[in-house]
Amino acid sequence: MRIDIISIFPKMFSAVLDESMVKRAQLKGKVKIFTHDLRDYTLDKHRKVDDRPFGGGSGMVLQVEPIFRAVQAIKKKIKGKAKVILLCPQGKRLNQAYAKKLSGCRNLILICGHYEGIDERVRQYLADEEVSIGDYVLTGGELAAMVLVDSLVRLLPGVLGDKNSLNFESFEGNLLEYPQYSRPAKFKNWPVPEVLVSGDHRKINAWRKLQSFKRTRLKRPDLLKQ
Ligand SMILES: C[S@@+](CC[C@H](N)C(=O)[O-])C[C@H]1O[C@@H](n2cnc3c(N)ncnc32)[C@H](O)[C@@H]1O
Structure with missing residues:
Protein backbone atom coordinates (compact mmCIF):
# COMPACT_ATOMS: atom_id res chain seq x y z
CA MET A 1 0.00 0.00 0.00
CA ARG A 2 1.11 3.55 -0.71
CA ILE A 3 -0.20 6.62 1.17
CA ASP A 4 0.56 10.20 0.12
CA ILE A 5 -0.38 12.98 2.53
CA ILE A 6 -0.75 16.63 1.47
CA SER A 7 -0.47 19.16 4.29
CA ILE A 8 0.83 22.61 5.13
CA PHE A 9 2.44 21.13 8.27
CA PRO A 10 4.17 17.97 7.01
CA LYS A 11 6.60 17.92 9.95
CA MET A 12 3.72 17.05 12.28
CA PHE A 13 3.62 13.54 10.84
CA SER A 14 6.99 12.34 12.10
CA ALA A 15 5.42 11.76 15.56
CA VAL A 16 3.35 8.92 14.12
CA LEU A 17 5.23 7.82 11.01
CA ASP A 18 8.61 7.41 12.72
CA GLU A 19 7.44 5.47 15.77
CA SER A 20 5.86 2.17 16.82
CA MET A 21 3.64 0.11 14.51
CA VAL A 22 3.50 2.51 11.57
CA LYS A 23 7.28 2.76 11.49
CA ARG A 24 7.63 -1.03 11.69
CA ALA A 25 5.10 -1.47 8.87
CA GLN A 26 7.21 0.81 6.66
CA LEU A 27 10.43 -0.99 7.58
CA LYS A 28 8.77 -4.32 6.73
CA GLY A 29 7.78 -2.89 3.33
CA LYS A 30 4.04 -3.27 4.01
CA VAL A 31 3.32 0.41 3.39
CA LYS A 32 5.06 3.39 1.82
CA ILE A 33 4.07 6.76 3.24
CA PHE A 34 5.04 10.11 1.73
CA THR A 35 4.25 13.55 3.11
CA HIS A 36 4.06 16.55 0.78
CA ASP A 37 4.28 20.19 1.73
CA LEU A 38 1.41 21.95 -0.04
CA ARG A 39 3.60 25.04 -0.36
CA ASP A 40 5.89 23.12 -2.74
CA TYR A 41 3.03 23.20 -5.25
CA THR A 42 2.59 26.97 -5.31
CA LEU A 43 3.94 29.13 -8.12
CA ASP A 44 4.45 32.47 -6.35
CA LYS A 45 7.52 33.47 -4.39
CA HIS A 46 5.57 33.75 -1.10
CA ARG A 47 4.38 30.14 -1.44
CA LYS A 48 0.85 31.28 -0.65
CA VAL A 49 -1.73 28.52 -0.15
CA ASP A 50 -4.73 30.39 1.30
CA ASP A 51 -6.94 33.38 0.69
CA ARG A 52 -10.03 35.12 2.09
CA PRO A 53 -13.42 33.52 1.40
CA PHE A 54 -15.51 34.92 -1.46
CA GLY A 55 -18.59 36.61 -0.04
CA GLY A 56 -16.78 37.61 3.14
CA GLY A 57 -16.60 35.92 6.51
CA SER A 58 -13.92 35.02 9.00
CA GLY A 59 -10.71 33.04 8.47
CA MET A 60 -8.75 31.90 5.47
CA VAL A 61 -9.55 29.16 2.97
CA LEU A 62 -7.03 26.76 1.44
CA GLN A 63 -6.97 27.41 -2.29
CA VAL A 64 -7.87 24.84 -4.92
CA GLU A 65 -4.92 25.50 -7.27
CA PRO A 66 -1.97 24.21 -5.21
CA ILE A 67 -4.05 21.24 -4.05
CA PHE A 68 -4.91 20.42 -7.67
CA ARG A 69 -1.23 20.60 -8.65
CA ALA A 70 -0.20 18.42 -5.69
CA VAL A 71 -2.80 15.74 -6.48
CA GLN A 72 -1.85 15.72 -10.18
CA ALA A 73 1.87 15.45 -9.40
CA ILE A 74 1.33 12.58 -6.95
CA LYS A 75 -0.99 10.75 -9.36
CA LYS A 76 1.70 10.96 -12.03
CA LYS A 77 4.18 9.25 -9.70
CA ILE A 78 1.77 6.50 -8.72
CA LYS A 79 1.33 3.68 -11.14
CA GLY A 80 -2.32 2.68 -11.05
CA LYS A 81 -5.42 4.13 -9.46
CA ALA A 82 -5.44 6.24 -6.32
CA LYS A 83 -8.35 7.10 -4.05
CA VAL A 84 -8.30 10.76 -3.02
CA ILE A 85 -9.56 11.37 0.51
CA LEU A 86 -10.35 14.74 2.01
CA LEU A 87 -10.17 14.84 5.82
CA CYS A 88 -13.23 16.81 6.81
CA PRO A 89 -15.61 17.05 9.80
CA GLN A 90 -18.53 16.72 7.36
CA GLY A 91 -17.27 13.42 5.93
CA LYS A 92 -18.25 9.82 6.50
CA ARG A 93 -17.41 8.91 10.09
CA LEU A 94 -14.42 6.58 10.42
CA ASN A 95 -15.08 3.25 12.12
CA GLN A 96 -13.40 -0.15 12.09
CA ALA A 97 -15.40 -1.41 9.10
CA TYR A 98 -14.54 1.70 7.07
CA ALA A 99 -10.86 1.44 8.07
CA LYS A 100 -10.90 -2.20 6.87
CA LYS A 101 -12.38 -1.16 3.55
CA LEU A 102 -9.78 1.56 3.03
CA SER A 103 -6.94 -0.75 4.04
CA GLY A 104 -7.77 -2.74 0.89
CA CYS A 105 -6.85 0.20 -1.38
CA ARG A 106 -3.50 0.14 -3.16
CA ASN A 107 -2.99 3.91 -3.20
CA LEU A 108 -4.47 6.64 -1.04
CA ILE A 109 -3.93 10.39 -1.31
CA LEU A 110 -4.96 12.24 1.86
CA ILE A 111 -5.68 15.98 1.78
CA CYS A 112 -5.49 17.85 5.09
CA GLY A 113 -7.43 21.09 5.38
CA HIS A 114 -6.53 23.90 7.75
CA TYR A 115 -7.70 27.36 8.86
CA GLU A 116 -11.37 27.99 8.07
CA GLY A 117 -11.41 25.08 5.65
CA ILE A 118 -10.82 24.26 2.04
CA ASP A 119 -12.15 25.58 -1.29
CA GLU A 120 -15.34 23.63 -2.04
CA ARG A 121 -14.03 22.67 -5.50
CA VAL A 122 -11.54 20.31 -3.84
CA ARG A 123 -14.49 18.39 -2.45
CA GLN A 124 -16.44 18.60 -5.72
CA TYR A 125 -13.78 17.79 -8.29
CA LEU A 126 -10.73 16.28 -6.60
CA ALA A 127 -11.85 14.16 -3.65
CA ASP A 128 -13.34 10.70 -4.09
CA GLU A 129 -14.35 10.45 -0.44
CA GLU A 130 -14.53 12.66 2.65
CA VAL A 131 -13.57 11.14 5.99
CA SER A 132 -14.32 12.50 9.46
CA ILE A 133 -12.81 11.10 12.64
CA GLY A 134 -15.70 12.30 14.80
CA ASP A 135 -18.24 14.99 15.50
CA TYR A 136 -15.86 17.70 16.69
CA VAL A 137 -13.74 20.27 14.89
CA LEU A 138 -9.94 20.01 14.82
CA THR A 139 -7.60 22.84 13.87
CA GLY A 140 -6.39 20.91 10.85
CA GLY A 141 -6.70 17.58 9.06
CA GLU A 142 -3.23 16.41 10.16
CA LEU A 143 -4.31 14.66 13.36
CA ALA A 144 -7.27 13.13 11.53
CA ALA A 145 -4.95 11.83 8.78
CA MET A 146 -2.68 10.30 11.42
CA VAL A 147 -5.63 8.55 13.06
CA LEU A 148 -6.73 7.22 9.69
CA VAL A 149 -3.22 6.03 8.74
CA ASP A 150 -2.71 4.27 12.08
CA SER A 151 -6.11 2.58 11.98
CA LEU A 152 -5.59 1.11 8.54
CA VAL A 153 -1.87 0.30 8.57
CA ARG A 154 -2.30 -2.05 11.55
CA LEU A 155 -4.90 -3.95 9.49
CA LEU A 156 -2.51 -4.69 6.63
CA PRO A 157 -1.59 -8.38 6.44
CA GLY A 158 1.69 -9.10 8.21
CA VAL A 159 1.90 -5.82 10.14
CA LEU A 160 0.82 -7.13 13.55
CA GLY A 161 3.05 -9.89 14.91
CA ASP A 162 0.09 -12.08 15.89
CA LYS A 163 -2.74 -11.93 13.36
CA ASN A 164 -5.12 -13.31 16.01
CA SER A 165 -4.94 -10.02 17.87
CA LEU A 166 -7.09 -8.53 15.11
CA ASN A 167 -9.73 -11.26 15.40
C1 LIG B 1 -10.97 24.24 11.55
S1 LIG B 1 -11.34 22.93 10.47
C2 LIG B 1 -12.54 23.67 9.40
C3 LIG B 1 -13.94 23.43 9.85
C4 LIG B 1 -14.98 24.05 8.92
N1 LIG B 1 -14.95 25.48 9.02
C5 LIG B 1 -16.36 23.52 9.27
O1 LIG B 1 -17.06 24.17 10.03
O2 LIG B 1 -16.73 22.43 8.79
C6 LIG B 1 -9.91 22.83 9.46
C7 LIG B 1 -9.63 21.46 8.86
O3 LIG B 1 -9.45 20.51 9.87
C8 LIG B 1 -9.81 19.23 9.40
N2 LIG B 1 -10.78 18.66 10.37
C9 LIG B 1 -11.36 19.30 11.39
N3 LIG B 1 -12.15 18.49 12.09
C10 LIG B 1 -12.08 17.28 11.52
C11 LIG B 1 -12.69 16.02 11.78
N4 LIG B 1 -13.55 15.84 12.79
N5 LIG B 1 -12.38 14.98 10.97
C12 LIG B 1 -11.52 15.13 9.94
N6 LIG B 1 -10.91 16.32 9.63
C13 LIG B 1 -11.19 17.37 10.40
C14 LIG B 1 -10.37 19.41 8.00
O4 LIG B 1 -9.37 19.07 7.07
C15 LIG B 1 -10.70 20.88 7.97
O5 LIG B 1 -10.64 21.41 6.66
Missing part, protein backbone atom coordinates in the same frame (compact mmCIF):
# COMPACT_ATOMS: atom_id res chain seq x y z
CA PHE A 168 -10.45 -10.57 19.05
CA GLU A 169 -10.30 -6.80 19.03
CA SER A 170 -13.05 -4.37 19.88
CA PHE A 171 -15.60 -3.85 17.08
CA GLU A 172 -14.83 -7.23 15.57
CA GLY A 173 -18.26 -8.81 15.05
CA ASN A 174 -19.80 -5.65 16.58
CA LEU A 175 -18.55 -6.57 20.06
CA LEU A 176 -16.14 -4.85 22.45
CA GLU A 177 -13.11 -6.77 23.64
CA TYR A 178 -13.26 -8.78 26.86
CA PRO A 179 -11.25 -7.59 29.93
CA GLN A 180 -7.52 -8.34 29.90
CA TYR A 181 -5.26 -9.02 32.92
CA SER A 182 -1.58 -9.76 33.32
CA ARG A 183 0.93 -10.55 36.08
CA PRO A 184 0.90 -10.26 39.05
CA ALA A 185 -2.19 -12.37 39.76
CA LYS A 186 -2.23 -10.97 43.30
CA PHE A 187 -1.96 -7.22 43.71
CA LYS A 188 -3.42 -5.35 46.69
CA ASN A 189 -6.94 -6.68 47.10
CA TRP A 190 -7.63 -6.51 43.35
CA PRO A 191 -8.15 -10.09 42.21
CA VAL A 192 -7.81 -11.53 38.71
CA PRO A 193 -10.87 -13.65 37.74
CA GLU A 194 -10.14 -17.22 38.83
CA VAL A 195 -11.09 -18.71 35.49
CA LEU A 196 -8.21 -16.91 33.71
CA VAL A 197 -5.60 -18.65 35.84
CA SER A 198 -7.39 -22.03 35.76
CA GLY A 199 -5.66 -23.26 32.59
CA ASP A 200 -9.05 -24.50 31.27
CA HIS A 201 -9.20 -22.91 27.80
CA ARG A 202 -12.74 -23.98 27.04
CA LYS A 203 -13.93 -22.18 30.19
CA ILE A 204 -11.67 -19.19 29.47
CA ASN A 205 -13.13 -18.79 25.98
CA ALA A 206 -16.68 -19.05 27.27
CA TRP A 207 -15.94 -16.46 29.98
CA ARG A 208 -14.39 -14.09 27.43
CA LYS A 209 -17.34 -14.38 25.06
CA LEU A 210 -19.78 -13.64 27.86
CA GLN A 211 -17.74 -10.67 29.12
CA SER A 212 -17.48 -9.31 25.61
CA PHE A 213 -21.22 -9.45 25.21
CA LYS A 214 -21.92 -7.99 28.68
CA ARG A 215 -19.53 -5.07 28.12
CA THR A 216 -20.99 -4.27 24.74
CA ARG A 217 -24.52 -4.33 26.16
CA LEU A 218 -23.42 -2.01 28.97
CA LYS A 219 -21.12 0.42 27.14
CA ARG A 220 -22.20 0.32 23.49
CA PRO A 221 -25.68 -1.20 23.14
CA ASP A 222 -25.89 0.46 19.72
CA LEU A 223 -23.31 -2.05 18.39
CA LEU A 224 -25.54 -5.01 19.25
CA LYS A 225 -28.35 -3.55 17.17
CA GLN A 226 -26.19 -3.46 14.03
Whole structure:
Protein backbone atom coordinates (compact mmCIF):
# COMPACT_ATOMS: atom_id res chain seq x y z
CA MET A 1 0.00 0.00 0.00
CA ARG A 2 1.11 3.55 -0.71
CA ILE A 3 -0.20 6.62 1.17
CA ASP A 4 0.56 10.20 0.12
CA ILE A 5 -0.38 12.98 2.53
CA ILE A 6 -0.75 16.63 1.47
CA SER A 7 -0.47 19.16 4.29
CA ILE A 8 0.83 22.61 5.13
CA PHE A 9 2.44 21.13 8.27
CA PRO A 10 4.17 17.97 7.01
CA LYS A 11 6.60 17.92 9.95
CA MET A 12 3.72 17.05 12.28
CA PHE A 13 3.62 13.54 10.84
CA SER A 14 6.99 12.34 12.10
CA ALA A 15 5.42 11.76 15.56
CA VAL A 16 3.35 8.92 14.12
CA LEU A 17 5.23 7.82 11.01
CA ASP A 18 8.61 7.41 12.72
CA GLU A 19 7.44 5.47 15.77
CA SER A 20 5.86 2.17 16.82
CA MET A 21 3.64 0.11 14.51
CA VAL A 22 3.50 2.51 11.57
CA LYS A 23 7.28 2.76 11.49
CA ARG A 24 7.63 -1.03 11.69
CA ALA A 25 5.10 -1.47 8.87
CA GLN A 26 7.21 0.81 6.66
CA LEU A 27 10.43 -0.99 7.58
CA LYS A 28 8.77 -4.32 6.73
CA GLY A 29 7.78 -2.89 3.33
CA LYS A 30 4.04 -3.27 4.01
CA VAL A 31 3.32 0.41 3.39
CA LYS A 32 5.06 3.39 1.82
CA ILE A 33 4.07 6.76 3.24
CA PHE A 34 5.04 10.11 1.73
CA THR A 35 4.25 13.55 3.11
CA HIS A 36 4.06 16.55 0.78
CA ASP A 37 4.28 20.19 1.73
CA LEU A 38 1.41 21.95 -0.04
CA ARG A 39 3.60 25.04 -0.36
CA ASP A 40 5.89 23.12 -2.74
CA TYR A 41 3.03 23.20 -5.25
CA THR A 42 2.59 26.97 -5.31
CA LEU A 43 3.94 29.13 -8.12
CA ASP A 44 4.45 32.47 -6.35
CA LYS A 45 7.52 33.47 -4.39
CA HIS A 46 5.57 33.75 -1.10
CA ARG A 47 4.38 30.14 -1.44
CA LYS A 48 0.85 31.28 -0.65
CA VAL A 49 -1.73 28.52 -0.15
CA ASP A 50 -4.73 30.39 1.30
CA ASP A 51 -6.94 33.38 0.69
CA ARG A 52 -10.03 35.12 2.09
CA PRO A 53 -13.42 33.52 1.40
CA PHE A 54 -15.51 34.92 -1.46
CA GLY A 55 -18.59 36.61 -0.04
CA GLY A 56 -16.78 37.61 3.14
CA GLY A 57 -16.60 35.92 6.51
CA SER A 58 -13.92 35.02 9.00
CA GLY A 59 -10.71 33.04 8.47
CA MET A 60 -8.75 31.90 5.47
CA VAL A 61 -9.55 29.16 2.97
CA LEU A 62 -7.03 26.76 1.44
CA GLN A 63 -6.97 27.41 -2.29
CA VAL A 64 -7.87 24.84 -4.92
CA GLU A 65 -4.92 25.50 -7.27
CA PRO A 66 -1.97 24.21 -5.21
CA ILE A 67 -4.05 21.24 -4.05
CA PHE A 68 -4.91 20.42 -7.67
CA ARG A 69 -1.23 20.60 -8.65
CA ALA A 70 -0.20 18.42 -5.69
CA VAL A 71 -2.80 15.74 -6.48
CA GLN A 72 -1.85 15.72 -10.18
CA ALA A 73 1.87 15.45 -9.40
CA ILE A 74 1.33 12.58 -6.95
CA LYS A 75 -0.99 10.75 -9.36
CA LYS A 76 1.70 10.96 -12.03
CA LYS A 77 4.18 9.25 -9.70
CA ILE A 78 1.77 6.50 -8.72
CA LYS A 79 1.33 3.68 -11.14
CA GLY A 80 -2.32 2.68 -11.05
CA LYS A 81 -5.42 4.13 -9.46
CA ALA A 82 -5.44 6.24 -6.32
CA LYS A 83 -8.35 7.10 -4.05
CA VAL A 84 -8.30 10.76 -3.02
CA ILE A 85 -9.56 11.37 0.51
CA LEU A 86 -10.35 14.74 2.01
CA LEU A 87 -10.17 14.84 5.82
CA CYS A 88 -13.23 16.81 6.81
CA PRO A 89 -15.61 17.05 9.80
CA GLN A 90 -18.53 16.72 7.36
CA GLY A 91 -17.27 13.42 5.93
CA LYS A 92 -18.25 9.82 6.50
CA ARG A 93 -17.41 8.91 10.09
CA LEU A 94 -14.42 6.58 10.42
CA ASN A 95 -15.08 3.25 12.12
CA GLN A 96 -13.40 -0.15 12.09
CA ALA A 97 -15.40 -1.41 9.10
CA TYR A 98 -14.54 1.70 7.07
CA ALA A 99 -10.86 1.44 8.07
CA LYS A 100 -10.90 -2.20 6.87
CA LYS A 101 -12.38 -1.16 3.55
CA LEU A 102 -9.78 1.56 3.03
CA SER A 103 -6.94 -0.75 4.04
CA GLY A 104 -7.77 -2.74 0.89
CA CYS A 105 -6.85 0.20 -1.38
CA ARG A 106 -3.50 0.14 -3.16
CA ASN A 107 -2.99 3.91 -3.20
CA LEU A 108 -4.47 6.64 -1.04
CA ILE A 109 -3.93 10.39 -1.31
CA LEU A 110 -4.96 12.24 1.86
CA ILE A 111 -5.68 15.98 1.78
CA CYS A 112 -5.49 17.85 5.09
CA GLY A 113 -7.43 21.09 5.38
CA HIS A 114 -6.53 23.90 7.75
CA TYR A 115 -7.70 27.36 8.86
CA GLU A 116 -11.37 27.99 8.07
CA GLY A 117 -11.41 25.08 5.65
CA ILE A 118 -10.82 24.26 2.04
CA ASP A 119 -12.15 25.58 -1.29
CA GLU A 120 -15.34 23.63 -2.04
CA ARG A 121 -14.03 22.67 -5.50
CA VAL A 122 -11.54 20.31 -3.84
CA ARG A 123 -14.49 18.39 -2.45
CA GLN A 124 -16.44 18.60 -5.72
CA TYR A 125 -13.78 17.79 -8.29
CA LEU A 126 -10.73 16.28 -6.60
CA ALA A 127 -11.85 14.16 -3.65
CA ASP A 128 -13.34 10.70 -4.09
CA GLU A 129 -14.35 10.45 -0.44
CA GLU A 130 -14.53 12.66 2.65
CA VAL A 131 -13.57 11.14 5.99
CA SER A 132 -14.32 12.50 9.46
CA ILE A 133 -12.81 11.10 12.64
CA GLY A 134 -15.70 12.30 14.80
CA ASP A 135 -18.24 14.99 15.50
CA TYR A 136 -15.86 17.70 16.69
CA VAL A 137 -13.74 20.27 14.89
CA LEU A 138 -9.94 20.01 14.82
CA THR A 139 -7.60 22.84 13.87
CA GLY A 140 -6.39 20.91 10.85
CA GLY A 141 -6.70 17.58 9.06
CA GLU A 142 -3.23 16.41 10.16
CA LEU A 143 -4.31 14.66 13.36
CA ALA A 144 -7.27 13.13 11.53
CA ALA A 145 -4.95 11.83 8.78
CA MET A 146 -2.68 10.30 11.42
CA VAL A 147 -5.63 8.55 13.06
CA LEU A 148 -6.73 7.22 9.69
CA VAL A 149 -3.22 6.03 8.74
CA ASP A 150 -2.71 4.27 12.08
CA SER A 151 -6.11 2.58 11.98
CA LEU A 152 -5.59 1.11 8.54
CA VAL A 153 -1.87 0.30 8.57
CA ARG A 154 -2.30 -2.05 11.55
CA LEU A 155 -4.90 -3.95 9.49
CA LEU A 156 -2.51 -4.69 6.63
CA PRO A 157 -1.59 -8.38 6.44
CA GLY A 158 1.69 -9.10 8.21
CA VAL A 159 1.90 -5.82 10.14
CA LEU A 160 0.82 -7.13 13.55
CA GLY A 161 3.05 -9.89 14.91
CA ASP A 162 0.09 -12.08 15.89
CA LYS A 163 -2.74 -11.93 13.36
CA ASN A 164 -5.12 -13.31 16.01
CA SER A 165 -4.94 -10.02 17.87
CA LEU A 166 -7.09 -8.53 15.11
CA ASN A 167 -9.73 -11.26 15.40
CA PHE A 168 -10.45 -10.57 19.05
CA GLU A 169 -10.30 -6.80 19.03
CA SER A 170 -13.05 -4.37 19.88
CA PHE A 171 -15.60 -3.85 17.08
CA GLU A 172 -14.83 -7.23 15.57
CA GLY A 173 -18.26 -8.81 15.05
CA ASN A 174 -19.80 -5.65 16.58
CA LEU A 175 -18.55 -6.57 20.06
CA LEU A 176 -16.14 -4.85 22.45
CA GLU A 177 -13.11 -6.77 23.64
CA TYR A 178 -13.26 -8.78 26.86
CA PRO A 179 -11.25 -7.59 29.93
CA GLN A 180 -7.52 -8.34 29.90
CA TYR A 181 -5.26 -9.02 32.92
CA SER A 182 -1.58 -9.76 33.32
CA ARG A 183 0.93 -10.55 36.08
CA PRO A 184 0.90 -10.26 39.05
CA ALA A 185 -2.19 -12.37 39.76
CA LYS A 186 -2.23 -10.97 43.30
CA PHE A 187 -1.96 -7.22 43.71
CA LYS A 188 -3.42 -5.35 46.69
CA ASN A 189 -6.94 -6.68 47.10
CA TRP A 190 -7.63 -6.51 43.35
CA PRO A 191 -8.15 -10.09 42.21
CA VAL A 192 -7.81 -11.53 38.71
CA PRO A 193 -10.87 -13.65 37.74
CA GLU A 194 -10.14 -17.22 38.83
CA VAL A 195 -11.09 -18.71 35.49
CA LEU A 196 -8.21 -16.91 33.71
CA VAL A 197 -5.60 -18.65 35.84
CA SER A 198 -7.39 -22.03 35.76
CA GLY A 199 -5.66 -23.26 32.59
CA ASP A 200 -9.05 -24.50 31.27
CA HIS A 201 -9.20 -22.91 27.80
CA ARG A 202 -12.74 -23.98 27.04
CA LYS A 203 -13.93 -22.18 30.19
CA ILE A 204 -11.67 -19.19 29.47
CA ASN A 205 -13.13 -18.79 25.98
CA ALA A 206 -16.68 -19.05 27.27
CA TRP A 207 -15.94 -16.46 29.98
CA ARG A 208 -14.39 -14.09 27.43
CA LYS A 209 -17.34 -14.38 25.06
CA LEU A 210 -19.78 -13.64 27.86
CA GLN A 211 -17.74 -10.67 29.12
CA SER A 212 -17.48 -9.31 25.61
CA PHE A 213 -21.22 -9.45 25.21
CA LYS A 214 -21.92 -7.99 28.68
CA ARG A 215 -19.53 -5.07 28.12
CA THR A 216 -20.99 -4.27 24.74
CA ARG A 217 -24.52 -4.33 26.16
CA LEU A 218 -23.42 -2.01 28.97
CA LYS A 219 -21.12 0.42 27.14
CA ARG A 220 -22.20 0.32 23.49
CA PRO A 221 -25.68 -1.20 23.14
CA ASP A 222 -25.89 0.46 19.72
CA LEU A 223 -23.31 -2.05 18.39
CA LEU A 224 -25.54 -5.01 19.25
CA LYS A 225 -28.35 -3.55 17.17
CA GLN A 226 -26.19 -3.46 14.03
C1 LIG B 1 -10.97 24.24 11.55
S1 LIG B 1 -11.34 22.93 10.47
C2 LIG B 1 -12.54 23.67 9.40
C3 LIG B 1 -13.94 23.43 9.85
C4 LIG B 1 -14.98 24.05 8.92
N1 LIG B 1 -14.95 25.48 9.02
C5 LIG B 1 -16.36 23.52 9.27
O1 LIG B 1 -17.06 24.17 10.03
O2 LIG B 1 -16.73 22.43 8.79
C6 LIG B 1 -9.91 22.83 9.46
C7 LIG B 1 -9.63 21.46 8.86
O3 LIG B 1 -9.45 20.51 9.87
C8 LIG B 1 -9.81 19.23 9.40
N2 LIG B 1 -10.78 18.66 10.37
C9 LIG B 1 -11.36 19.30 11.39
N3 LIG B 1 -12.15 18.49 12.09
C10 LIG B 1 -12.08 17.28 11.52
C11 LIG B 1 -12.69 16.02 11.78
N4 LIG B 1 -13.55 15.84 12.79
N5 LIG B 1 -12.38 14.98 10.97
C12 LIG B 1 -11.52 15.13 9.94
N6 LIG B 1 -10.91 16.32 9.63
C13 LIG B 1 -11.19 17.37 10.40
C14 LIG B 1 -10.37 19.41 8.00
O4 LIG B 1 -9.37 19.07 7.07
C15 LIG B 1 -10.70 20.88 7.97
O5 LIG B 1 -10.64 21.41 6.66
